[in-house]
Amino acid sequence: GENVEQHPSTLSVQEGDSAVIKCTYSDSASNYFPWYKQELGKGPQLIIDIRSNVGEKKDQRIAVTLNKTAKHFSLHITETQPEDSAVYFCAASIGGGFQKLVFGTGTRLLVSP
Amino acid sequence: DAGVIQSPRHEVTEMGQEVTLRCKPISGHNSLFWYRQTMMRGLELLIYFNNNVPIDDSGMPEDRFSAKMPNASFSTLKIQPSEPRDSAVYFCASSFRQGANGYTFGSGTRLTVV
Numbered sequence: 001g002e003n004v005e006q007h008p009s010t011l012s013v014q015e016g017d018s019a020v021i022k023c024t025y026s027d028s029a030s031n032y033f034p035w036y037k038q039e040l041g042k043g044p045q046l047i048i049d050i051r052s053n054v055g056e057k058k059d060q061r062i063a064v065t066l067n068k069t070a071k072h073f074s075l076h077i078t079e080t081q082p083e084d085s086a087v088y089f090c091a092a093s094i095g096g097g098f099q100k101l102v103f104g105t106g107t108r109l110l111v112s113p
Numbered sequence: 114d115a116g117v118i119q120s121p122r123h124e125v126t127e128m129g130q131e132v133t134l135r136c137k138p139i140s141g142h143n144s145l146f147w148y149r150q151t152m153m154r155g156l157e158l159l160i161y162f163n164n165n166v167p168i169d170d171s172g173m174p175e176d177r178f179s180a181k182m183p184n185a186s187f188s189t190l191k192i193q194p195s196e197p198r199d200s201a202v203y204f205c206a207s208s209f210r211q212g213a214n215g216y217t218f219g220s221g222t223r224l225t226v227v
Contacts, residue, residue: 043206046217
């Protein structure tokens, strides 16, 4: 079935550094790619998303890029802060709509002061 | 808005017992999703509803699992009988415009079956 691979599984950076998380997907019909941040004891929270007709989207320190040909998309966090520490999940829609999402396995980001 | 509200936050039950998890979606959202999160399998979609109607239940693991949405403001996920391998965090999420603007997740129910 359709799947999403996410790398790395853990990422440690110093405060102020950049962090990059990469995902690949398998369903050619995927057209919606959200990213979620999950803090301990909480549900995942949507932080940014991108549609298949856009190659890049930025929101302050967070940016997402999409390469539909290669079926790759990435999350970029600049000027990391300790409060960015959390588990980040990528996801891809399957079946051509927006509703049914397949999630990556998550990246635990640790930002050290 | 209070967000997606799930209850209980924690549930410990004995194997064989019936478990009912509850969810109140955000008012005005017309889609509701049930996910299960485990270390081994990550986040798995169990079932989702549009306008209170079940659309896709292909992720429901077994007949022991059932979900209902009697109205736009309430959904339940029931496990009967429960087994230790059902132990997980169960999340409910809701969305507007059939997910076009992303999901809002609840805080989850941590289920432990002993």
